[in-house]
Amino acid sequence: xxxxxxxxxxxxxxxxxxxxxxxxxxxxxxxxxxxxxxxxxxxxxxxxxxxxxxxxxxxxxxxxxxxxxxxxxxxxxxxxxxxxxxxxxxxxxxxxxxxxxxxxxxxxxxxxxxxxxxxxxxxxxxxxxxxxxxxxxxxxxxxxxxxxxxxxxxxxxxxxxxxxxxxxxxxxxxxxxxxxxxxxxxxxxxxxxxxxxxxxxxxxxxxxxxxxxxxxxxxxxxxxxxxxxxxxxxxxxxxxxxxxxxxxxxxxxxxxxxxxxxxxxxxxxxxxxxxxxxxxxxxxxxxxxxxxxxxxxxxxxxxxxxxxxxxxxxxxxxxxxxxxxxxxxxxxxxxxxxxxxxxxxxxxxxxxxxxxxxxxxxxxxxxxxxxxxxxxxxxxxxxxxxxxxxxxxxxxxxxxxxxxxxxxxxxxxxxxxxxxxxxxxxxxxxxxxxxxxxxxxxxxxxxxxxxxxxxxxxxxxxxxxxxxxxxxxxxxxxxxxxxxxxxxxxxxxxxxxxxxxxxxxxxxxxxxxxxxxxxxxxxxxxxxxxxxxxxxxxxxxxxxxxxxxxxxxxxxxxx
Numbered sequence: 310x311x312x313x314x315x316x317x318x319x320x321x322x323x324x325x326x327x328x329x330x331x332x333x334x335x336x337x338x339x340x341x342x343x344x345x346x347x348x349x350x351x352x353x354x355x356x357x358x359x360x361x362x363x364x365x366x367x368x369x370x371x372x373x374x375x376x377x378x379x380x381x382x383x384x385x386x387x388x389x390x391x392x393x394x395x396x397x398x399x400x401x402x403x404x405x406x407x408x409x410x411x412x413x414x415x416x417x418x419x420x421x422x423x424x425x426x427x428x429x430x431x432x433x434x435x436x437x438x439x440x441x442x443x444x445x446x447x448x449x450x451x452x453x454x455x456x457x458x459x460x461x462x463x464x465x466x467x468x469x470x471x472x473x474x475x476x477x478x479x480x481x482x483x484x485x486x487x488x489x490x491x492x493x494x495x496x497x498x499x500x501x502x503x504x505x506x507x508x509x510x511x512x513x514x515x516x517x518x519x520x521x522x523x524x525x526x527x528x529x530x531x532x533x534x535x536x537x538x539x540x541x542x543x544x545x546x547x548x549x550x551x552x553x554x555x556x557x558x559x560x561x562x563x564x565x566x567x568x569x570x571x572x573x574x575x576x577x578x579x580x581x582x583x584x585x586x587x588x589x590x591x592x593x594x595x596x597x598x599x600x601x602x603x604x605x606x607x608x609x610x611x612x613x614x615x616x617x618x619x620x621x622x623x624x625x626x627x628x629x630x631x632x633x634x635x636x637x638x639x640x641x642x643x644x645x646x647x648x649x650x651x652x653x654x655x656x657x658x659x660x661x662x663x664x665x666x667x668x669x670x671x672x673x674x675x676x677x678x679x680x681x682x683x684x685x686x687x688x689x690x691x692x693x694x695x696x697x698x699x700x701x702x703x704x705x706x707x708x709x710x711x712x713x714x715x716x717x718x719x720x721x722x723x724x725x726x727x728x729x730x731x732x733x734x735x736x737x738x739x740x741x742x743x744x745x746x747x748x749x750x751x752x753x754x755x756x757x758x759x760x761x762x763x764x765x766x767x768x769x770x771x772x773x774x775x776x777x778x779x780x781x782x783x784x785x786x787x788x789x790x791x792x793x794x795x796x797x798x799x800x801x802x803x804x805x806x807x808x809x810x811x812x813x814x815x816x817x818x819x820x821x822x823x824x825x826x827x828x829x830x831x832x833x834x835x836x837x838x839x840x841x842x843x844x845x846x847x848x849x850x851x852x853x854x855x856x857x858x859x860x861x862x863x864x865x866x867x868x
Contacts, residue, residue, distance in 0.1 A: 318456045318459065318460075318516075318517050318519060318529075318855060318859065318862075360375070360468060361468065361473075363375060364468060364469075364473050364476065364480065365472075365473065365476055369477075372476075372477050372479050372480070373479065375468075376479045376480070376482070376483050379465050379468060379469070379483060380465055380469065380482065380483030380484075380486045380487065381486075382651075382652075383461070383462065383465065383486045383487060383490050383567075384486070384565050384566060384567060384652060385651070385652040386458035386461060386462070386490045386493075386494065387405075387490065387493060387571075387644060387744060388404075388405055388406070388565075388646055388652055388653075388654055388742065388744060389404060389405045389454055389457075389458060389654075390403060390404035390405070390406075390652075390654040390656070391403065391404070392404065392450050392453055392454040392457075393453050393457065394449065394450070394453065395450050398430070399430050400430065400431060400656050400659065400660060400667070401430065401431065401432055401435070401450075402450035402451075403450075403656070404654050404656045405454060405654070406654050406655075406656035406657040406742070407656045407660075408450065408451060408454065408815070409657065409813075409814050409815040410432065410656065410657060410660050410661070410815075411432055411435045411442075411815070412814075412815025412817075412818035412819070413674070413812050413813075413814075413815050413817065413818070414432050414435060414436040414674075415435055415436065415438070415442070415818055415828065415842070415847075416817040416818050416821060416828055417677055417679075417680070417807075417817070417821075417826075417828055417829065417830060417833075418676065418677050418680050418807050418811055418812075418817050419674050419675070419676070419677070419716075419811065419812050419817070420674070420675035420676060420677055420714065420833075420835045420836050420837065421433070421436035421672070421674075421675075421837065421838070422670075422671040422672045422673060422675070422837065423671060423675065423710075423712045423837060424671040424837065425437075425837055425838070426671060427670060427671040427672050427837075428667060428670035428671070428672045431660060431667050431670060431672040432660075432672070436837075436838055437838045437840065438838070438840050438842050442849075443846060443847070443848060443849045443850055444850055445849075445850035445851060445852050445853050445856070445864075446852075446853060448501075448502075448849040448850055448851070448852050449852040449853075449854060451497075451501045451502075451849060452498070452501075452502070452851070452852045452854075452855060453852075453854075455494040455495075455497045455498050456494070456498070456855075458490055458491075458493075458494040459490075459491050459494045459495065459519065460519075460522065461490070462487040462488070462490040462491035462494070463487075463491065463519060463520070463521060463522040464522045465483065465484075465486070465487040466484065466487045466488070466491070466521070466522070467521060467522045469483040469484040469487060470484075471484075474551060478554070478555040478556070479555075481551040481552070481554055481555040482551070482552065482555050482557060482567075484548075484551055485547075485548035485549075485551040485552045485555070485557075485567060485572070486548075486567045488544040488545070488547055488548040488551075489544070489545065489548045489567055489571065489572055489575060491544055492541045492542075492544035492545045492548070492575060492579065493575055495516055495518075495537065495540065495541050495544075496541050496575070496578065496579050496582070498516050499515060499516065499534070499537060499538070499541075499582070500582065500819050500822075501848075501849050502516075502848065502849050502850075502851060502865055503515060503516075503534060503848060503865060504822070504848050505582065505819075505822045505823040506534055506535075506538060506582055506583050506584055507582075507583075507584040507823060508822065508823055508824070508825050509845075510534050511534060511535070511584075512533075512534070513533075513534050513865075514531040514532070514533060514534065514863065514865060515531060515532050515533055515534040515535075515536060515537025515538070516531060516532065516537050517529040517530060517531050517532070517859060517861070517862055518532050518536070518537065518540050528858075528859040528860060528861045528862070529859070529861060530861040530862070530863070531861075531862055531863055531865075538579065538582070538583040538585075541579050542576065542579055542580060542583065542585070542588070545572060545575050545576045545579060546576065548567075548572050549569065549572045549573065549576065552567070552568065552569055552572060553569070557569065558599070559596075559599040559601035559602075560601075561601055561602075564636055564642055564644065564645040564646070564647060564650075565644070565645065565646045565647065565650045565652060565653075569595070569599070570596055570599070570601060570602070570643040570644070570745075571643060571644045571745065573592040573593075573595050573596050574592070574596060574643050574644070574745045574749075574750065576588065576589075576592040577589045577592035577593045577596070577750065577753045577754075577757075578753065580592065580757075581753050581756060581757060582819075582823065584760070586756075586757040586758075586760035586761045587757075587761060589753055589754075589756075589757035589760075590754060590757040590758060590761065593750050593751075593753055593754035593757065594754070596643070596747070596750050597747075597750060597751070597754070602640060602641055602642075602643065602746075602747040603640035603641065603747070604640065604641060604747065604748070604774075604777035604778075605632045605638075605639060605640065605641050605748075606632075606638075607689045607780065607781060608630065609630055609631060609632040609638040609639070610632060610689060610690060610692075610693060610778075611631060611632075611633065611690075611692065611693035611717050611718040611719075611720065612626040612630075612631050612634075612693075612717040612718070612719070612720030612721060613626070613630055613631070613692075613717075614626060615627060619695060619697060619699055620699065620700055621699050621700040621701045621702035621703065621708075621711060622701075622702075622703070624664070624699060624702070624722060625722055626664065626717070626720040626721050626722045627721070627722075627723065627731070628721040628723065628724070628725050628740055628741075629725070629729065631719070631720070631721065632743070633718055633719050633740075633743060634658060634719060634721050634725070634740040634741055635725065635729075635740070635741055636741045636743060637729075639743055639746070640747075641743070641746035641747035641748055642743045642745075642746055643744075643745040643746055643747065643750075644743075644744045644745040645741065645742060645743040645744055645745075645746075646741060646742045646744070647741050648725050648726065648727045648728075648729070648739065648740075648741055649727045649728075653741065653742060654742065655738040655739055655740055655742070656738075657719065657742065657812075658719050658721070658737075658738050658739075658740035658742070659737070659738035660672060660673070660674070661673060661674040661716060661718065661719040661812050662719045662720055662721055662737060662738070662740075663699070663702075663711045663715045663716070663717070663720060664702060664704070664711075664720060664721060664722045664734070664737055665719075665721075665737045665738055666737060666738050668702075668704070668709050668711070669704055669706075669707045669709045671709070671710075673711075673715065673716070674715075674716040674718075674719070674812045675694075675712070675713075675714045675715050675716055675835055676694045676714050676716055676811065676835070677714075677830070677833050677835055677836060678714055678833060678834045678835045679832065679833055680807055680808070680811075681694055681696070681714060683792065683804060683808075684808055685786055685791050685792070687779055687780050687783035687784070687786055688775075688778050688779065688780070688786060688791075688808070689778060689779070689780045689781075690778055690808055690809070692717075693716065693717050693718045693811075694714060694715070694716055694717060694718075695713070695714070695715055695717055696713050696714055697713060698711070698712055698713050699711035699712075699715065704734060705733075705734050705735045713835070714835045716811070716812060718811065718812060719740070719812070721737055721740060722734060722737065723736075723737065724736035724737050724738065724739030724740065725739050725740055725741065726739070744814070748774060748809045748810075749809070749810060749814075749816070751770055751771075751773065751774045752774070752802065752805060752806050752809060752810070754767075754770050755767040755768075755770040755771050755774075755798075755802050755805075756802050758770060759798060759799060759802060764798050767798050767802065768788050768798050771788050771798070771801055771802065771805060772785075772787045772788060774805065774809070775787055775788070775791060775805075778809075788801050791804075792804075803820070803824065803826075806820055818847065821844050821847065822844055822847050822848070824844075825844050826844055827841065827842065827843050827844050828840060828841065828842035828843075828844075829841050829842075848865075848866075850864065850865060850866055851864060851865050
């Protein structure tokens with residue numbers, strides 16, 4: 310039981326009778342609250358057999374309640390907060406957004422604050438590379454969160470079996486959700502704990518693949534990297550088939566939910582990491598071809614000051630005009646969490662915002678001047694950064710200094726309540742969150758097209774994105790006119806990844822692993838730390854706990 314709670318992949322369970330062992334809290338909760346309707350007494354002693362019988366033979370009301378209890382909450386594991394063993398006061402490791410933040414600041418593009426005395430709990434050690442972040446004694450949060458999600462997905466898959474999907478479209482939906490959570494979690498483990506498949510990881514080991522939840526199962530050795538990616542992609546493809554059969558397409562009514570957009574996005578991302586460029590391309594084309602998503606408008610790309618001027622006393626950034634803080638103005642959003650969502654987490658907006666709760670500790674995101682200078686003057690994304698000094702800003706309880714090159718992408722001087730109204734500067738971290746969006750699909754598509762040898766296709770894809778990012782009234786930007794001298798298509802793909810996905814999802818970190826790009830800040834004017842860090846050293850060791858619990862889980866360094 311303890312292993313499931315802490316999030317190791319191998320479970321050294323107590324020998325309990327499975328018929329009375331329910332390991333996911335939501336089952337007990339819903340059965341307790343709905344006991345009279347389900348005619349189950351007592352609800353806390355409900356057996357697996359009873360649940361299976363209700364799945365196969367229950368009324369539609371019963372099936373809906375089971376779906377709500379087991380499968381609907383799975384979307385929280387795409388934006389998880391509450392990683393075991395990490396206190397909520399440590400934003401780096403407590404949530405998936407925190408893990409992404411740590412990856413964001415371990416690269417070239419994002420500058421961590423402006424002072425070497427910045428708050429250590431917000432990432433100072435990681436940014437400065439002052440400890441071995443890949444060591445097995447430091448990697449537990451990256452493992453435990455995703456391993457826990459895999460465990461929970463497997464529990465649900467034990468109920469929503471292939472046989473159950475024949476009974477109801479609800480259960481097709483439920484099984485698809487669990488498959489997507491499991492696939493996403495294994496993908497994140499591969500991104501963190503193995504070399505990129507296309508850059509040194511192809512012939513190495515992947516993950517221990519647990520396909521079922523079984524307290525009696527033996528520990529599982531690590532599969533090959535190829536077998537692991539095949540498993541991930543197979544899960545996603547089955548989920549796509551189930552969603553299609555259940556008539557769940559590209560939906561925008563509820564952003565914190567699973568649909569074909571989320572499924573194809575995950576398929577594209579996994580296939581790109583795997584080097585399966587044809588599969589990646591087709592998944593991206595499906596998303597784009599659906600017509601469900603559009604590009605963020607210039608007026609909504611990042612924060613825009615409505616105050617008197619850009620000095621600390623006069624700035625005013627409202628979140629409802631910022632697509633990265635308010636999803637109603639973000640037509641790109643494929644998966645996101647609104648303030649009314651049960652699973653919204655605000656870690657990123659707290660850390661990246663120069664007016665946020667951590668800014669008083671000299672912690673917020675700035676841009677490397679070298680990247681800023683590469684952004685075309687007609688590119689409205691350039692306005693998401695301010696090269697002047699905002700100066701002293703009066704927050705709720707203190708005043709702090711905001712220097713040049715600060716990022717305005719997540720800027721907000723007030724927070725959002727659940728109803729969309731303003732809170733106050735005490736809660737500037739109360740924003741909304743977009744996890745997957747359309748622009749990344751275009752970037753993945755261009756890279757996949759180039760990987761297939763279709764340079765002209767990749768160029769056309771990039772030109773579409775660049776046209777959507779051109780300032781009103783300016784001539785459309787293209788691959789050929791974006792820089793002088795013009796870059797190759799490959800170089801432009803990498804540059805546009807850096808600009809478009811700046812400070813999002815740790816994408817630069819994982820791109821650097823995939824492309825073989827070192828962190829080298831020596832020539833930067835804005836970076837506080839001038840470190841050099843090799844891409845070969847970005848793969849994490851399996852944590853001690855996993856190696857102790859699973860004697861078959863070989864250490865992953867050089868394997």
